[in-house]
Amino acid sequence: VYRGSVKDFQGFDANQDAEALYNAMKGFGSDKEAILDLITSRSNKQRVEICQAYKSLYGKDLIADLKYELTGKFERLIVSLMRPPAYGDAKEIKDAISGVGTDEKCLIEILASRTNQEIHDLVAAYKDAYGKDLEADIVGDTSGHFKKMLVVLLQGAREEDDVVSEDLVEQDAKDLLEAGELKWGTDEAQFIYILGRRSRQHLRLVFDEYLKIAGKPIERSIRGELSGDFEKLMLAVVKCIRSKAEYFAERLYKAMKGLGTRDNTLIRIMVSRSEIDMLDIREVFRTKYEKSLYNMIKEDTSGEYKKALLKLCGGDDDAAGEFFPEAAQVAYRMWELSAVKVELRGTVQPAGDFNDDGDAQVLRKAMKGLGTDEGAIIEVVTKRSNAQRQQILKAYKAHYGRDLMADLKSELSGSLAKLILGLMLTPAQYDAKQLRKAVEGAGTDESVLIEIMATRNNQEIRAINEAYQEAYHKSLEDDLSSDTSGHFKRILVSLALGNRDEGPENLTQAHEDAKKLADVSSNDSSDSLETRFLGILCTRSYPHLRRVFQEFIKMTNHDVEHAIKKRMSGDVRDAFVAIVRSVKNKPAFFADKLYKSMKGAGTDERTLTRIMISRSEIDLFNIRGEFIDLFDKSLHHMIEKDTSGDYRKALLALCGGED
Numbered sequence: 001v002y003r004g005s006v007k008d009f010q011g012f013d014a015n016q017d018a019e020a021l022y023n024a025m026k027g028f029g030s031d032k033e034a035i036l037d038l039i040t041s042r043s044n045k046q047r048v049e050i051c052q053a054y055k056s057l058y059g060k061d062l063i064a065d066l067k068y069e070l071t072g073k074f075e076r077l078i079v080s081l082m083r084p085p086a087y088g089d090a091k092e093i094k095d096a097i098s099g100v101g102t103d104e105k106c107l108i109e110i111l112a113s114r115t116n117q118e119i120h121d122l123v124a125a126y127k128d129a130y131g132k133d134l135e136a137d138i139v140g141d142t143s144g145h146f147k148k149m150l151v152v153l154l155q156g157a158r159e160e161d162d163v164v165s166e167d168l169v170e171q172d173a174k175d176l177l178e179a180g181e182l183k184w185g186t187d188e189a190q191f192i193y194i195l196g197r198r199s200r201q202h203l204r205l206v207f208d209e210y211l212k213i214a215g216k217p218i219e220r221s222i223r224g225e226l227s228g229d230f231e232k233l234m235l236a237v238v239k240c241i242r243s244k245a246e247y248f249a250e251r252l253y254k255a256m257k258g259l260g261t262r263d264n265t266l267i268r269i270m271v272s273r274s275e276i277d278m279l280d281i282r283e284v285f286r287t288k289y290e291k292s293l294y295n296m297i298k299e300d301t302s303g304e305y306k307k308a309l310l311k312l313c314g315g316d317d318d319a320a321g322e323f324f325p326e327a328a329q330v331a332y333r334m335w336e337l338s339a340v341k342v343e344l345r346g347t348v349q350p351a352g353d354f355n356d357d358g359d360a361q362v363l364r365k366a367m368k369g370l371g372t373d374e375g376a377i378i379e380v381v382t383k384r385s386n387a388q389r390q391q392i393l394k395a396y397k398a399h400y401g402r403d404l405m406a407d408l409k410s411e412l413s414g415s416l417a418k419l420i421l422g423l424m425l426t427p428a429q430y431d432a433k434q435l436r437k438a439v440e441g442a443g444t445d446e447s448v449l450i451e452i453m454a455t456r457n458n459q460e461i462r463a464i465n466e467a468y469q470e471a472y473h474k475s476l477e478d479d480l481s482s483d484t485s486g487h488f489k490r491i492l493v494s495l496a497l498g499n500r501d502e503g504p505e506n507l508t509q510a511h512e513d514a515k516k517l518a519d520v521s522s523n524d525s526s527d528s529l530e531t532r533f534l535g536i537l538c539t540r541s542y543p544h545l546r547r548v549f550q551e552f553i554k555m556t557n558h559d560v561e562h563a564i565k566k567r568m569s570g571d572v573r574d575a576f577v578a579i580v581r582s583v584k585n586k587p588a589f590f591a592d593k594l595y596k597s598m599k600g601a602g603t604d605e606r607t608l609t610r611i612m613i614s615r616s617e618i619d620l621f622n623i624r625g626e627f628i629d630l631f632d633k634s635l636h637h638m639i640e641k642d643t644s645g646d647y648r649k650a651l652l653a654l655c656g657g658e659d
Helices: 014-025 032-040 046-057 062-069 072-082 085-097 104-113 114-131 134-141 144-154 165-180 188-197 198-213 218-225 228-242 243-255 264-270 278-289 293-300 303-313 325-338 356-367 374-383 387-400 404-411 415-426 426-439 447-453 459-474 477-482 488-494 507-518 531-537 541-556 559-567 572-600 605-615 620-631 637-642 645-655
Strands: none
Touching: 014 032, 014 134, 014 507, 032 072, 032 134, 032 303, 046 062, 046 072, 062 072, 072 264, 072 303, 085 104, 085 114, 085 134, 085 264, 085 426, 104 144, 104 228, 104 243, 104 264, 104 404, 114 144, 114 243, 134 426, 144 188, 144 228, 165 188, 165 218, 165 404, 165 620, 188 198, 188 264, 198 218, 198 228, 198 459, 218 228, 218 404, 218 620, 228 243, 243 264, 243 278, 243 293, 264 303, 278 293, 278 303, 293 303, 356 374, 356 387, 356 404, 374 415, 374 645, 387 404, 404 415, 415 605, 426 447, 426 459, 426 477, 447 488, 447 572, 447 605, 447 637, 459 477, 459 488, 488 531, 488 572, 507 531, 507 541, 507 559, 531 541, 531 572, 541 559, 559 572, 572 620, 605 620, 605 645, 620 637, 620 645, 637 645
């Protein structure tokens, strides 16, 4: 099935189009609208014929005339569309290695994503256009392992056999693990050989096998073992093996997000993928970033340049509201990856040489007399497990007859006080306190209710119920019921029971559950859509729900999260989405929350503090890994950039390291 956004124009006449372009550029000024309308609605093959017809009719070079008449980004885009794909790639690479410095990102994008045939065509086009050998030019402009991998990719010799040997898959996964994680230093040659030569189908299975034996995705190992441009190249190769559409969607998003636009990247991808997989890229973009590529281009560009890009994009998926096979495949792969058991690790471990009485003395000294030694308090509190902190509380009381919590409260202030005092509570006490704050007073903080209730296991929920009753002499269920309403209240009350099934998946039941979630035709008010989702999402075990979500994708070609967002709204939608994301990948759910708490102007310190405290002994190490995978920056780096003073020092101690 053709997945490009630009197709052959029906009733095409090269001479007629050449004449139209000549007239658009004749005289004073040029008709840019006519130029962009014509060129963006013809396929590349037809544009090449127009160039030939233009030269035959007028004895002039069409590309030279376009360059003369047009300016800026619009000129670059239109001229890029006129070149055959291989010559377009050759021009991009020539520009990337010419002059002072090298555009490594351009080299990586092109050489990591092209097929064997496209590489062969590129090498020939480069020779034809510039009279030079592409490999020799790249070797002269790059170095080290980065150069070696580029040379391997330039051979266009990736295996293309779809028949996969299970034994070789296992061996390659093992070889990659031994070349990196299990080796002192890294055997880069092994990474280059396997990732540069094996077929796409084979490598996808190798990546799955690697996840099983290493307990982490291959991308995370590459980030840990390799560095610089070589690391970026290998990550690009892995991403393209998994899904080229996802790789290009990510590149386009990064080209437009934040201040300024990377127009060269935007133009290169929109031109090069317009007749290959632009529809797939659009679908993945819409699913991954929750807005259409069309709308992001519309918001980020202007003038004829914008109009031309939107024509290449080919449509607005926000308006269509559809979900397509490529996006479903990406979602399905993510569900499969989430089903692989990965060891959860906190960043705070029990101190090996723990002495509760000694720690109590250090804390007392830090708060005695004029001034407070915040550094000493941070050092003790963040480097002890919660169980050890509870022992320190008792030792402090026994030694000094004083309440450590009260002393800390009087000596500390602001964000640091909230962080340190939160760490001194048991996990259940801390969650109970956060829930109480969310429901008391005017207004309700539904996001806190959702975050805690949607992510805690049965044992944690029961402990929270007990802590809540003890601290506030009321049941959590009663407070949730009195402060919320409708389906949202029912969801929270169901979760507050802590009665989620804990058994394995049941394939037959999973198929039936998926059918119930997919059924939009029921008119029975007692069996509303929300009721069906509640009965399944709030009661089934995590392993079972993962299977339900996989069955749902098979059945509908939709991801369940997309279906929830399309069919529900408000707090009900947010609660169900949080449950789905928690089931799918809890560390990724919290990584996303942490990122949002710090991105943009200002910091949501309540969310940042709450998650850093509550996950520090459960899965904060895994959250760090997901954070860097999702956002290409470390949690440590973002905390360091976004916070300050002793609060930052304490958060970084909990974070536990720079990735």
